[in-house]
Amino acid sequence: MRAPARLRRALGRPPSPGLPATLGPAFPTCGAGIFPAPSGLIPRHLGSASSRFRKPPAEPLRAAAINGCLEVDLHPYSEMFCHLRPLRRLCLEKMFPHSFLYSRALSGAEAVNALRPFYFAVHPDFFGQHPRERPLKEVKRTSDRPIKWDKSYYSFTGFKDPDEDLEQVSRMETTLTSWLDNNGKCAVKKLKNSLPLRKELDRLKDELSHQLQLSDIRWQRSWGIAHRCSQLHSLGRLAQQNSETLRKAKGCTIIFTDRSGMSAVGHVMLGTMDVHHHWTKLFERLPSYFDLQRRLMLLEDQISYLLGGIQVVCIEELQPVLTLEEYYSLLDVFYSRLVKTRVLFHPRSLRGLQMILNSDRYAPSLHELGHFNIPVLCDPANLQWFILTKAQQARENMKRKEELKSIEQELIEASAKRFSLEKLYKEPSISSAQMVDCCTRLLEQSLPSLRGMHLCVSHFYSVLQDGDLCIPWNWKNGEAIK
Numbered sequence: 001m002r003a004p005a006r007l008r009r010a011l012g013r014p015p016s017p018g019l020p021a022t023l024g025p026a027f028p029t030c031g032a033g034i035f036p037a038p039s040g041l042i043p044r045h046l047g048s049a050s051s052r053f054r055k056p057p058a059e060p061l062r063a064a065a066i067n068g069c070l071e072v073d074l075h076p077y078s079e080m081f082c083h084l085r086p087l088r089r090l091c092l093e094k095m096f097p098h099s100f101l102y103s104r105a106l107s108g109a110e111a112v113n114a115l116r117p118f119y120f121a122v123h124p125d126f127f128g129q130h131p132r133e134r135p136l137k138e139v140k141r142t143s144d145r146p147i148k149w150d151k152s153y154y155s156f157t158g159f160k161d162p163d164e165d166l167e168q169v170s171r172m173e174t175t176l177t178s179w180l181d182n183n184g185k186c187a188v189k190k191l192k193n194s195l196p197l198r199k200e201l202d203r204l205k206d207e208l209s210h211q212l213q214l215s216d217i218r219w220q221r222s223w224g225i226a227h228r229c230s231q232l233h234s235l236g237r238l239a240q241q242n243s244e245t246l247r248k249a250k251g252c253t254i255i256f257t258d259r260s261g262m263s264a265v266g267h268v269m270l271g272t273m274d275v276h277h278h279w280t281k282l283f284e285r286l287p288s289y290f291d292l293q294r295r296l297m298l299l300e301d302q303i304s305y306l307l308g309g310i311q312v313v314c315i316e317e318l319q320p321v322l323t324l325e326e327y328y329s330l331l332d333v334f335y336s337r338l339v340k341t342r343v344l345f346h347p348r349s350l351r352g353l354q355m356i357l358n359s360d361r362y363a364p365s366l367h368e369l370g371h372f373n374i375p376v377l378c379d380p381a382n383l384q385w386f387i388l389t390k391a392q393q394a395r396e397n398m399k400r401k402e403e404l405k406s407i408e409q410e411l412i413e414a415s416a417k418r419f420s421l422e423k424l425y426k427e428p429s430i431s432s433a434q435m436v437d438c439c440t441r442l443l444e445q446s447l448p449s450l451r452g453m454h455l456c457v458s459h460f461y462s463v464l465q466d467g468d469l470c471i472p473w474n475w476k477n478g479e480a481i482k
Contacts, residue, residue: 176445176475179461183469184449191453191467197225198466204232211239213250218267220257220321225466231256231272238276248286257321262289264314264327292324299331306338307387308345310353313371317428319356330357334376341380350387353394366390370398404432411439418443419450426457430473438473445477 205217219228235254239246253267260271260282268286270279300312314327322330334357355372364386365373372387372394412435416424419442426435438457454468462470 173476174461175477176471177447177477179471180447180449180469183461183463187453187463187467187469189467190463190465194225194466197229201225201229201232204229204236208232208236208239211243212246214254215251216253218253218255220255222464223256224464228256231270234276235270235279238279241276242280242283245280245283248283252286259323262286262293262324263316264319264322264324265316266293266324269321269323289324292328296324296328296331299328299335303331303335303338305347306335306343306345307355308350309348310350310355310372310387313354313356315356315371318367319358330359330376334374337377338380343380343384345384345387350391353391353398366394366397368397369401370394370396401432404436408432408435408439411436411443415439415442419447419455420452421450421455422452423454424457425455426473427459429459430457434473438471438475441475441477 208214209217217232219231223231249268255263255267255269256272257269258271258273259269260274260278261269263269268282270282303312304310312331314322353372354370355374357376358373359376361373361375362377364375364378364383367373372390374383412424415421435457450469454466456464456468456470457473458470459472460470461472464470
């Protein structure tokens with residue numbers, strides 16, 4: 001093919017600075033052209049394919065500069081790399097200034113079409129509708145930052161206002177009577193099926209408590225009746241094989257939990273995932289645990305003496321489960337800091353007050369139940385000032401706690417009697433104030449479907465696998481309680 005006259009005349013000029021006059025096979029290709037690709041521009045799988053099937057032209061190609069612009073015949077490569085045609089302009093733009101490339105202004109309609117994908121990618125209300133238009137990391141970054149739009153935006157665009165959906169859900173909120181109507185029959189059926197296992201559980205618990213002379217047998221988690229029976233059967237078999245070893249737990253409370261050991265309050269913990277060998281080793285070590293427990297109690301008394309008679313306690317419901325060794329270590333660190341600073345309290349000036357040690361706090365605080373939450377690494381000087389200034393309020397809180405507990409017990413008994421409940425109890429996370437509020441409002445209702453049921457006051461509605469009914473302490477009936 002004969003080149004135009006302008007091109008033939010231009011070939012006589014020297015090549016542009018920095019560009020070779022002859023671009024042959026040694027000059028690597030990029031996309032559909034013959035220029036080197038910047039690293040990382042072309043995907044690895046495309047790059048390997050182009051290098052694998054690259055075929056140099058029969059004769060070297062010559063580049064010509066026309067009016068300061070480079071003109072190259074790419075026809076020999078266009079067929080070979082037609083599948084990479086969309087990358088051609090991208091590669092050229094990376095290698096050469098924009099003045100080398102042909103460009104023109106976009107019309108308004110073309111600009112709208114060109115920007116539409118980017119609009120979908122950045123506008124928050126289109127994220128869910130066009131997930132492929134944005135990278136995954138953008139999804140994670142923006143999903144945690146909800147944007148509050150004006151009502152006019154939803155009226156104009158026609159999209160649903162999430163606030164209206166929430167208001168509708170609030171209006172349709174579950175009430176106690178409606179939930180009992182929908183789930184009462186299911187709970188009755190499950191409870192009826194569990195009655196034989198419940199009797200078996202009581203029998204096994206009484207037999208083992210008598211055989212090993214235990215104070216009590218408890219469970220840390222809300223396992224089902226069948227699971228609890230299986231655990232007691234396993235303990236019963238171990239008692240038959242090693243009766244003398246297990247009798248070392250005389251007077252103790254056994255708790256089935258996640259790990260084996262002795263708890264901070266002296267309960268024997270049996271890990272449900274452990275085998276008999278681990279349980280046997282634990283019972284064999286009980287005498288050493290009892291010795292450590294005596295040392296721990298002595299350490300508590302020494303701390304109490306230094307702090308004006310305040311009692312050091314461990315409240316299982318309000319603290320993470322600690323082993324005896326872990327709790328002793330906390331007490332030892334705290335005692336050492338007190339001895340070094342010699343904090344001065346008047347002897348027995350804080351008798352009747354209580355404190356618990358925490359390893360995850362940095363400042364002391366006063367709990368609504370009246371006890372002090374004291375960090376192990378608390379500054380002793382600040383601790384002294386805090387306890388002295390909050391002592392009176394702590395006594396008032398403790399007095400209110402005792403009154404509340406008495407009212408709570410009376411309301412539990414009254415509710416169980418009014419609705420003929422087989423059992424009424426609460427989860428450990430429910431406070432006395434929450435239980436009092438729940439029972440007070442229950443007594444104002446007529447709930448015949450509760451007759452003979454096991455009712456648990458919790459934070460949610462649920463029917464347990466053995467038929468226990470769980471209701472939230474702040475249950476609603478009719479108008480929602482704010």
